[in-house]
Amino acid sequence: MFARLAAWLEDRIALSKIRDALLLEHIPGGAKWRYVWGSCLSFVFTVQLITGVLLMTAYSPGDSTAWPSVYFIQYQMDFGWFIRGLHHFGSQAMVVLLGLHMLQVVIAGAHLPPREINWWLGLALMGVVLSLGLTGYLLPWDQKGFWATQVATNIAGSLPVLGPWVQKIIVGGPEYGHHTLTRFYALHVGILPPLLIVLLIAHVALFRRRGVTVPKDAVGEGWFWPDQAFRDMVASMAIFALLIVLVLKGHGHSTEPAASMWSYDYWAHAGRDGRGANLDAPADPSHAYPARPEWYFLFLFQMLKYFEGPYKIVGTAVVPAAVGLLLFILPLLGYGRMRPFGHAFGVIVVTALLAGAGTLTLLAVSQDTVNPLARALLVRVALYLVPITAAVLLLWLGLLALLRRGPVRAVVVGLGTLALAVLLASAGMGTYLAMATEQRFLEHKYAHVNEPFTGSVIPEPVAEWVEKDMKPEEKEEDLRAVKFQEEQVQASKLARRAVSLAGGGIPAEGALALLKRDPQTRGPELFQQNCASCHTHGNDFKVDNPTASDLAGFGSKEWILGLLRYADSPAYFGRTKLKEMGNWVRRTRSQAQKAGKEAELEQDLDAVATWLASHPRPTNPPPDDPELAGKLARGFKVFQQRCLECHTYNGEGTPQGPDLTGYGDADWLRLMIMAPDNALRYPDRNAMPAFRNLMGPGSEVTRMEFTEKSPNTKLIHLSDLDRELIIRWLLKEPQPIFGGVPIVLPEKR
Amino acid sequence: MHPHPASQPPLQRRSFLKWAINGMGALIAAILGIPAIAYLIDPRNRPAAQSDFRTVAKLSELKPNEPKQVVITDQRRDAWTLHPSELIGRVWLIKRDDGRVEAFSSICPHLGCSINFEEKQKLFVCPCHNGTFDLNGAKVELRGMTNPAPRGMDALEVRLVEDPSNQQDKLVQVKYEKFAPG
Numbered sequence: 001m002f003a004r005l006a007a008w009l010e011d012r013i014a015l016s017k018i019r020d021a022l023l024l025e026h027i028p029g030g031a032k033w034r035y036v037w038g039s040c041l042s043f044v045f046t047v048q049l050i051t052g053v054l055l056m057t058a059y060s061p062g063d064s065t066a067w068p069s070v071y072f073i074q075y076q077m078d079f080g081w082f083i084r085g086l087h088h089f090g091s092q093a094m095v096v097l098l099g100l101h102m103l104q105v106v107i108a109g110a111h112l113p114p115r116e117i118n119w120w121l122g123l124a125l126m127g128v129v130l131s132l133g134l135t136g137y138l139l140p141w142d143q144k145g146f147w148a149t150q151v152a153t154n155i156a157g158s159l160p161v162l163g164p165w166v167q168k169i170i171v172g173g174p175e176y177g178h179h180t181l182t183r184f185y186a187l188h189v190g191i192l193p194p195l196l197i198v199l200l201i202a203h204v205a206l207f208r209r210r211g212v213t214v215p216k217d218a219v220g221e222g223w224f225w226p227d228q229a230f231r232d233m234v235a236s237m238a239i240f241a242l243l244i245v246l247v248l249k250g251h252g253h254s255t256e257p258a259a260s261m262w263s264y265d266y267w268a269h270a271g272r273d274g275r276g277a278n279l280d281a282p283a284d285p286s287h288a289y290p291a292r293p294e295w296y297f298l299f300l301f302q303m304l305k306y307f308e309g310p311y312k313i314v315g316t317a318v319v320p321a322a323v324g325l326l327l328f329i330l331p332l333l334g335y336g337r338m339r340p341f342g343h344a345f346g347v348i349v350v351t352a353l354l355a356g357a358g359t360l361t362l363l364a365v366s367q368d369t370v371n372p373l374a375r376a377l378l379v380r381v382a383l384y385l386v387p388i389t390a391a392v393l394l395l396w397l398g399l400l401a402l403l404r405r406g407p408v409r410a411v412v413v414g415l416g417t418l419a420l421a422v423l424l425a426s427a428g429m430g431t432y433l434a435m436a437t438e439q440r441f442l443e444h445k446y447a448h449v450n451e452p453f454t455g456s457v458i459p460e461p462v463a464e465w466v467e468k469d470m471k472p473e474e475k476e477e478d479l480r481a482v483k484f485q486e487e488q489v490q491a492s493k494l495a496r497r498a499v500s501l502a503g504g505g506i507p508a509e510g511a512l513a514l515l516k517r518d519p520q521t522r523g524p525e526l527f528q529q530n531c532a533s534c535h536t537h538g539n540d541f542k543v544d545n546p547t548a549s550d551l552a553g554f555g556s557k558e559w560i561l562g563l564l565r566y567a568d569s570p571a572y573f574g575r576t577k578l579k580e581m582g583n584w585v586r587r588t589r590s591q592a593q594k595a596g597k598e599a600e601l602e603q604d605l606d607a608v609a610t611w612l613a614s615h616p617r618p619t620n621p622p623p624d625d626p627e628l629a630g631k632l633a634r635g636f637k638v639f640q641q642r643c644l645e646c647h648t649y650n651g652e653g654t655p656q657g658p659d660l661t662g663y664g665d666a667d668w669l670r671l672m673i674m675a676p677d678n679a680l681r682y683p684d685r686n687a688m689p690a691f692r693n694l695m696g697p698g699s700e701v702t703r704m705e706f707t708e709k710s711p712n713t714k715l716i717h718l719s720d721l722d723r724e725l726i727i728r729w730l731l732k733e734p735q736p737i738f739g740g741v742p743i744v745l746p747e748k749r
Numbered sequence: 750m751h752p753h754p755a756s757q758p759p760l761q762r763r764s765f766l767k768w769a770i771n772g773m774g775a776l777i778a779a780i781l782g783i784p785a786i787a788y789l790i791d792p793r794n795r796p797a798a799q800s801d802f803r804t805v806a807k808l809s810e811l812k813p814n815e816p817k818q819v820v821i822t823d824q825r826r827d828a829w830t831l832h833p834s835e836l837i838g839r840v841w842l843i844k845r846d847d848g849r850v851e852a853f854s855s856i857c858p859h860l861g862c863s864i865n866f867e868e869k870q871k872l873f874v875c876p877c878h879n880g881t882f883d884l885n886g887a888k889v890e891l892r893g894m895t896n897p898a899p900r901g902m903d904a905l906e907v908r909l910v911e912d913p914s915n916q917q918d919k920l921v922q923v924k925y926e927k928f929a930p931g
Contacts, residue, residue, distance in 0.1 A: 047781065050781065050785070051781075051785075054785055054788060054789070057789065068828075068829040068830065069828070069829065071829060072828055072829040076828075076829070077788055077791040078784075078787040078788055078790075078791045078794070079784035079785075079787045079788045080788055080791070082784045082788075083784065083785065083788050086781070226763060226766035226767050226770055227766065229766075229770055230766040230769060230770055233769070233770045233773045233774065234773070236773075236777070237773045237776070237777065240777055240780070244780065268787060502829065504831070505826060505829070505830065505831020506829045506830055506831060507830070507831065507833075508830050508832060738831065738833040
């Protein structure tokens with residue numbers, strides 16, 4: 001049955017011919033491990049295509065939807081973290097493999113005539129891959145991608161003549177917004193990948209036309225299928241395994257305690273455990289961010305630092321254009337008798353470029369490193385180890401080119417391989433140790449423990465070698481790096497908060513609105529702006545001349561108990577003109593002392609504080625816990641005996657001090673903030689301004705009514721939303737506020 | 750094309766290589782494919798719109814045997830977006846002679862269009878394919894017309910509760926649910 005179907009198909013579309021054409025490629029000189037890079041690139045590109053299309057099924061480009069949709073992929077959809085992680089790390093693998101492929105090609109001389117056009121196709125492919133990286137980095141619309149990509153488009157804008165115009169076209173307007181995303185998205189999924197496929201087909205077809213560049217020492221014969229295909233497959237598999245390891249390790253923000261590691265739920269949502277790619281806080285144009293590009297663009301970023309002022313264009317355009325041109329003409333240097341020179345020159349150029357990029361990348365990392373030793377180690381790897389490795393590679397290749405086949409050559413091959421392996425391993429190890437030490441150092445630094453840092457993983461001999469020639473200024477923490485890392489800490493705090501809030505649902509206006517309406521994020525800022533000229537809040541804000549109470553823990557039992565004991569202290573009414581409560585405390589205490597009933601008084605105060613901290617209202621449902629209910633009942637009884645002589649509750653008592661119905665809850669605070677001189681708060685000796693929404697339609701009515709009723713109270717603008725955010729933050733209620741923005745009419749045109 | 754040279758590896762080695770290549774390919778496909786399928790069928794995890802009992806009308810607003818359309822407003826989740834208060838459905842209310850109130854989803858059980866009420870004929874009619882229902886929500890066969898509806902209109906749970914602002918009146922509450930058409 002199956003055989004008949006196969007025969008039927010074969011008769012019609014001759015699949016076997018296509019297969020043979022693809023697989024039966026003769027490889028003079030035999031299959032080799034060093035030929036795998038091209039196939040590996042194609043393999044990773046295939047992974048990118050598959051994961052990319054999967055991501056397209058859930059991604060939504062748009063100012064208010066991009067971040068939430070990526071959040072949803074990363075934290076909510078089954079295995080979204082895995083698909084996104086593969087795509088994220090796959091893009092980095094593409095760039096690394098490009099470098100290796102390019103190096104292998106020039107070493108083999110495979111760029112020389114008659115393969116010039118294929119070299120140029122390769123350069124074009126490199127451009128497309130890097131453009132894919134650049135456009136993809138923006139799509140999550142998080143702080144990281146948003147600010148880093150701004151730098152890239154600003155570079156485009158700084159180019160002479162057409163620059164500003166080109167920038168506006170790419171960005172889709174004067175500022176980043178909807179059309180930046182739709183344009184980058186179109187480039188990333190609709191234009192660049194098909195272009196890459198077309199170029200790749202041409203690249204492979206041209207390669208097949210001329211075949212591999214046979215090494216001069218090659219012996220024997222081979223075939224693509226299965227000899228080379230096997231090697232390609234093993235290499236691809238190894239790269240895939242590496243990608244999986246990176247994805248599993250991940251560098252995301254964890255949100256909630258994950259389910260058991262042995263459950264489907266855990267692995268379907270392992271993004272919640274920090275696995276997979278990172279998602280930073282939602283892009284916020286008003287909130288500056290320490291922009292760094294993706295690591296494989298760091299060398300360009302670093303290069304820009306060396307060209308200042310009028311020379312900026314050297315870094316942004318002249319050098320990249322010169323490098324591009326140099327790479328472009330490399331194959332043209334291989335005609336006729338120039339060929340050996342052209343070959344050597346190509347190897348030198350590509351090796352130097354790769355080493356230069358490596359050095360610049362490490363220098364860029366070192367300049368963001370706070371720990372002096374780690375920083376110095378990175379600098380030494382960048383300035384010594386990387387150039388030495390490149391030089392050894394070039395020397396070795398030169399020697400091999402001169403030596404004929406024989407035992408001497410074999411020894412040189414072995415020794416050179418060993419030397420290169422040692423050098424590469426040292427460079428890699430040095431970088432790793434420095435970065436690991438820095439990470440531990442930062443964790444120590446921001447844990448704020450007063451102990452010297454002992455967590456360095458740099459071995460003693462290496463540390464001694466580095467310290468030997470460290471200049472005095474190198475031994476200090478670099479202030480710019482400290483600033484950068486502090487901003488990083490703030491940024492990741494915000495990112496974690498955004499991610500944990502998003503689990504409860506994101507408003508239609510987007511994820512930024514979520515943070516703007518989060519009491520925990522906005523509360524301190526608003527308190528500082530509106531309250532901290534009079535009130536303190538522990539030591540959170542610097543208040544020069546506080547004239548009102550300390551509101552840290554307002555409404556809690558501890559806070560109320562403190563008030564009942566020390567009403568005169570600066571933390572309560574000590575800074576105000578409100579003296580009655582302090583007098584009462586003194587009077588009551590001395591009476592109790594005289595009567596020898598101090599312990600009883602303490603018990604009574606505790607009971608009242610417990611009752612008041614429950615924000616008592618007659619409409620509150622009774623508590624489920626009978627013990628608590630008993631305590632509250634006792635508190636209420638004491639309150640009736642001792643407090644009603646000055647305070648009211650539910651319409652009973654003497655309205656001399658403020659009404660205590662619902663004391664300390666949101667409704668109580670709202671009246672206090674909006675009408676502090678109300679009969680139920682402080683009608684006589686109030687010093688607090690009234691905070692009302694004085695913007696938008698209807699505010700003039702508020703203002704008019706208010707001045708009529710309370711001519712002696714100052715009126716200050718505070719929007720309804722901001723007021724509620726302050727209230728929630730004071731009461732430690734973490735839920736963000738959805739909707740509720742006051743109406744603001746567009747300005748007249 | 751080059752002829753197959755004699756230097757082809759021995760048959761045994763060739764078959765091992767082919768086997769290994771296919772095996773590795775299958776492994777990669779599985780590691781990528783299985784999570785990909787789980788990811789693609791993730792929408793199965795998202796619940797259909799439904800609500801608790803929501804007050805939709807006052808009893809006094811309903812006239813006996815006269816259908817009235819009301820809307821259900823509730824929290825709605827669309828993937829990541831939380832709409833705190835949004836229209837999630839429309840409901841036909843009918844007060845019976847004995848004071849009982851019945852509620853029907855306005856979504857046609859045929860293919861999900863929104864059912865209208867025809868005053869003159871006293872019939873519910875779906876404007877898409879003429880699904881027709883009587884005042885009890887039951888499917889009606891009119892002469893000369895085909896009725897494609899597979900069942901009558903979908904009934905929703907209703908309850909009447911005290912109106913705290915008016916002792917004489919009652920509040921009509923409906924528990925909304927979305928039924929699958931067809």
